[in-house]
Amino acid sequence: MSISLQIYDNTSKKTNIISVDFVSDFLATSVGGDPNDIQYFFKFTTGSRDTSNLTYAPRYITNLTDLALNKTKQSATNTAAAYTDISAMITDEIYDYIYGHTADKFSSGCTLKAPMKF
Secondary structure (H helix, E strand, O other): OOOEEEEEEOOOOOEEEEEEOOOOOEEEEEEEEEEEEEEEEEEEEEEEEEEEOEEEOOEEEOOOOOOOOOOOOOOOOOOOOOOOOOHHHHHHHHHHHHHOEEEOOHHOOOEOOOEEEO
């Protein structure tokens, strides 16, 4: 099971696709029997390239605290708060693919990531 997101650019009239796959046969599992300690298994992939013409390595998310910028900050906002739900996590990850980020954005310690090329 996976989700495919098509991102259309009006200027270039091109569409890029990002896929979000559930890495295991299950979406989430409780670790150690504690229902508050949930581990997720998401894999983000795309055949698109960034504006530096580099390919994207797959991104793995195992927890809603795995934030887009070096797992310390959300990409769209200057917050270190965990994602509130799966939808918020996917939205922020897609934002990061499309817009990229500067090195050390929001003092996160992340490396430079060029925006998606259309």
